[in-house]
Every structure is written in structure tokens, then in C-alpha cells.
Amino acid sequence: MSAAPLRLGLVGLGEIGHGLALGLRDAGLVGTVAWQRDAGREHVRRRAAEAGVRLLESPQALGSEADLLIAVTQGSQAFEAARAIAPALRASQLYVDLSSASPDVKRAIEAALAERGTPFADGVLEGSTLEHAHRVPILASGAGASAFADRMGPWGMRIEVIGAHAGQASAVKLLRSVLMKGTIALLLECLAAARAAGVDAQVIASAAQWHDALPWRANALRIVRTTPVHAARRAEETDMARALLESLGVDPVMTRATVDVLGRVAALGLRDALGDRSPQTIEAAIDLMTPAVRRGGGADATGGGAAEGSEARGGSD
Numbered sequence: 001m002s003a004a005p006l007r008l009g010l011v012g013l014g015e016i017g018h019g020l021a022l023g024l025r026d027a028g029l030v031g032t033v034a035w036q037r038d039a040g041r042e043h044v045r046r047r048a049a050e051a052g053v054r055l056l057e058s059p060q061a062l063g064s065e066a067d068l069l070i071a072v073t074q075g076s077q078a079f080e081a082a083r084a085i086a087p088a089l090r091a092s093q094l095y096v097d098l099s100s101a102s103p104d105v106k107r108a109i110e111a112a113l114a115e116r117g118t119p120f121a122d123g124v125l126e127g128s129t130l131e132h133a134h135r136v137p138i139l140a141s142g143a144g145a146s147a148f149a150d151r152m153g154p155w156g157m158r159i160e161v162i163g164a165h166a167g168q169a170s171a172v173k174l175l176r177s178v179l180m181k182g183t184i185a186l187l188l189e190c191l192a193a194a195r196a197a198g199v200d201a202q203v204i205a206s207a208a209q210w211h212d213a214l215p216w217r218a219n220a221l222r223i224v225r226t227t228p229v230h231a232a233r234r235a236e237e238t239d240m241a242r243a244l245l246e247s248l249g250v251d252p253v254m255t256r257a258t259v260d261v262l263g264r265v266a267a268l269g270l271r272d273a274l275g276d277r278s279p280q281t282i283e284a285a286i287d288l289m290t291p292a293v294r295r296g297g298g299a300d301a302t303g304g305g306a307a308e309g310s311e312a313r314g315g316s317d
Contacts (some may be wrong), residue, residue, distance in 0.1 A: 186254045
């Protein structure tokens with residue numbers, strides 16, 4: 001499929017915008033324009049020249065010239081940038097925000113653009129433009145997501161539409177950060193204590209053996225699915241680990257929180273309700289345990305009906 005003529009406008013020409021522009025230029029897209037607040041700075045002019053991008057003097061000029069606008073500002077600037085451009089937009093255009101702004105901000109942008117009749121797509125990057133340029137994987141949601149994929153797919157952009165509502169794509173990225181950034185904190189806490197105990201290499205090897213036994217997805221599904229039955233034992237073992245970290249001079253912030261969460265799950269009484277049998281699906285397990293992590297969750301929360309499932313697997317995890 002050949003790419004249709006397109007006048008692309010970039011809201012921001014930082015690292016992400018520069019990477020997208022370079023890749024799209026190499027894919028044959030010409031005539032890209034951009035607006036950047038500090039467009040007069042030398043490094044911005046250099047980036048524009050490298051990518052064949054024409055810098056415009058105002059957000060209104062960008063809104064007037066481009067067919068499709070891709071905002072790549074910082075998340076904190078996303079709404080103000082959209083509001084500045086909105087008066088110049090038309091119903092025939094498409095506005096895409098690829099910033100790291102929250103779902104609420106993405107929905108606020110959509111509402112602001114609705115006054116102009118301009119379709120909106122909420123998008124997030126699942127990688128770096130330094131590595132992938134314009135072919136960085138992108139998740140997109142919102143009323144304009146399919147149009148975004150249709151218009152930019154022929155130019156080599158890898159866009160997966162995951163939902164019809166603005167905020168869904170940004171929710172995926174932020175919620176994934178809970179795991180990814182939380183893992184960093186857990187590793188630091190664990191390995192600082194392991195260094196203090198003189199067993200850091202052995203801890204890494206042992207953990208790697210466990211993680212490598214199954215693909216990540218299978219391991220994650222298994223440990224979450226079995227936690228309704230094994231929460232009390234896991235909380236007890238983690239509390240012993242907390243005491244060890246304290247004795248080694250490490251503040252067990254993450255470990256203490258883990259004991260708290262697992263203790264709340266154990267207090268739901270799911271093991272007895274399930275008859276020592278784990279739920280068959282991760283969805284059922286999450287639904288049963290969610291009362292423990294809601295605000296005010298604890299021993300007085302109820303886990304609902306027990307899910308029918310297969311025999312729980314024991315283990316050291």
C-alpha cells in the first residue's frame with residue numbers, strides 16, 4: 001500500500017520528535033513542519049535541519065498548515081500545548097498526543113479539541129526513538145486511533161490500536177511503570193542487602209534460575225494465580241526477609257510494603273474459601289484479591305465467591 005500525501009506537524013522537536021522526523025524523512029515523508037517553544041535555540045535549529053523539518057513561529061501556524069499533528073511534548077506541557085493550538089484546528093485534521101501525560105490529561109485534551117470537531121488519539125511509545133526512530137512501537141486509543149494507524153502505517157510507523165477511549169493507552173504505560181519502576185526499587189533493596197551479606201552473586205544466580213524456568217508471562221500468571229491460597233505463607237517468609245534486611249542496615253521499604261499487601265490478601269480468608277485450590281485464571285485471582293489493595297482494604301474486606309480451579313502448586317516463590 002502506498003503512502004498518501006501528508007502534511008505532518010510536530011508539536012515539539014525534542015529527542016522523540018527529532019527521532020520520528022528523521023525516520024519519516026528516510027521513509028520518504030517530506031514537508032514536515034514543527035513548533036517548539038524555544039525554536040530559536042541552536043540545538044533546536046540543528047535538529048530541524050538534520051531531519052528536514054521547517055520550524056514555524058507559532059502553534060497557530062502549525063495548526064493551520066498540518067493535516068495530522070503529533071504532540072511529543074513533556075507530559076506536564078501536553079494540555080497547554082493542545083489548548084494553544086486548538087483555535088487553529090479543523091474537523092478534517094487529526095491530533096495525536098504521544099506524551100507521558102496521565103489518562104485524565106489525555107481526556108482533557110480530547111474534550112478541548114472536541115469544541116473544534118478535531119478527532120483525537122491518545123498514544124504512548126513502547127520503546128525509544130533513539131533505537132527505533134519512527135518505527136518505535138506505539139499503543140493508541142481514542143476516536144482517532146484507527147485513523148492515526150491508517151495514515152501513518154504506510155510510512156512505516158508501528159501503531160497498535162488497543163481501545164476506543166482516550167486514556168486507555170496512557171493508562172497502559174503508567175500502570176506498566178508500577179511494575180517496571182517498582183522492580184528497580186525492589187532489586188536495589190534486595191541487592192544492597194545481598195551485598196552487605198556477601199551473597200549478591202548467589203542471589204542474582206538463584207533469582208535468575210527461578211525467572212528463567214518459565215517465560216516471564218507464564219511465571220507472572222502462575223505466581224499471581226496461586227497467591228490467593230499461598231498469601232499467608234508468602235507474607236510470613238517476606239517478613240523474615242524484612243527482619244534480615246533491617247539487621248543488614250537496609251531500610252526495607254519495598255519489603256515492608258510487600259508484607260503488608262500479602263497480609264491483607266491472607267486476611268481475606270481465600271485459602272479456606274477456595275479449599276486450597278487456586279483459581280483457574282489470573283482474572284479470577286485478581287478479582288478475588290482486589291479488595292485487599294483497594295483503599296481501606298484489609299481483614300474486613302470480602303473476597304466474593306470462590307473461583308473453581310485446579311490444585312494449587314506449592315513452591316518456594
